[in-house]
Amino acid sequence: MEDTSTRSESESPPEEPVDPAPDGPDDPGPTGEDGGRSAADEETRDDETDIEALRERVESEYDFDDFGPSDMARMSAEEWDAAFDPDTWITGDRLLDRVDAELKSRIATRDVFGVLERVREDGEERILVYSDEGYAIIRPTGEVRGEGTVLRDIEPVVALAAMDSYEVPEPPEDWSLPHPDSVPEGSGEFGNLVVQAVAAIQVLAGAALLVASAVADLGTIVAPVMGIVFLLVGVFLFAMVANARLSDRFRSEEYRERLRALREAKERPEFVPVEDGVVTDGDAAATDRDRDE
Template sequence: MEDTSTRSEPESPPEASAESTADGPTSEPDDETDIEALRERVESEYDFDDFGPSDMAQMSADEWDAAFDPDTWITGDRLLDRVDAELKSRIATRDVFGVLERVREDGEERILVYSDEGYAIISPTGEVRGEGTVLRDIEPIVALAAMDSYEVPEPPENWSLPHPDSVPEGSGEFGNLVVQAVAAAQVLAGAALLVASAVADLGTIVAPAMGIVFLLVGVFLFAMVANARLSDRFRSEEYRNRLRALREAKERPEFVPVEDGVVTERGAAASDSDRDE
């Protein structure tokens, strides 16, 4: 009988060891591929030319890291200039409601945006702190301005908030007139069909039925135009009231931590608490 006690165990084939050593190096390319795939999906899913707070809230942490590469972010005075131009453009188009100022903190320049519903302070590092709806609106704007691939539009000369008396009653009057014309045509057609059915014995119910349908459509369109005009007037009046409140206030709102163009200790304390969180 053959003695097998001294026989060594068979060695693993070299192919297996080669595969095991190859697993490590291939993991990094796989990770890079996953990041690229995630970045492509984010770019196709989100419109960064119209990136807003709702989009920012929907993005996960992985999507945020894939879309915004921290190594390519713009900081310093260049970031403040880009944010300044972007905010002026958005204030001019009413995408942002607020007063824009340059303030200082610890000897460095900051951008302050405030309204009757909150404020935001932007630092050269891209940090944004504040409260209210202004903070919610400003955060995605700063993120966009920090991207080198994003082209900041040139703000118009008269970018500041308008005078309350210069705000029109509503917008889209041409569209309302077009809808009114269509509604009038529907009413006239319906009335004509009903009159024709009453005067001449057409011997069918199709004409009066269509006349009633045309009348109902016309009335509905007139009601829709009236509702749109009332909504425009309400929004315009609300906008004018907010403008008057800012103009009549001789000083910044009490919740804005800025005095004499300098961020106070209250604002600095809020920044420290944000970092701790």
């Protein structure tokens, strides 16, 4: 028999390799720059999608062709950033020219009440708009400073003019505030005449029905009741026309008084921080007060 005790260790049978454990659901996925970058790209795409959806909602909800202070106050900060992309805003002298044209058009249509001037501050040109109820100073950067109703009216105008997609209308030649004596008593006279004609027809129809009911024995109460209804409707329409005319006259007179106050003033109101066509330091203090309010 062969002695196996002297067999060398090298002749011993080789050990079988141990199979690696199968991948389980708890195994961590790939890590490193690629994994982190993929997550960041996915988050960026989600943010861009949200911004696009918000921009579409803002464009459908707001009418930027008739964008006013009430719309501006109603917009949230997120809606403002989505609607107005800062990278595409117009600035510099081009912005001032666009604001100048837009304001002249709005002054001509009475959407803005104020005197428009070009002034200077720190050697740069500014646009000044003032009235008896406030003022606003527009910088080439798009910043608007001031106080009162003029400031609230001017801010949305500057925002629209800074948008490259907004078409600024061409102002008329005679865009300035009218002379007080040239302001008509009221507007919409044609509409008042139409309502008066309808009211007269109602009154005549009601009177005819009442007379017919009194003279002829119609044997029904429908005719006199309808006659009374027609008379009441006619009287109501006449009263509505009278109230509209009184309101128009009141607004026209108020507008004329404001025009006279601006024309009779020998210089700008004291709260306007401009002297000899140059903006003074008082503008910054007024702006701080307006922001605190």
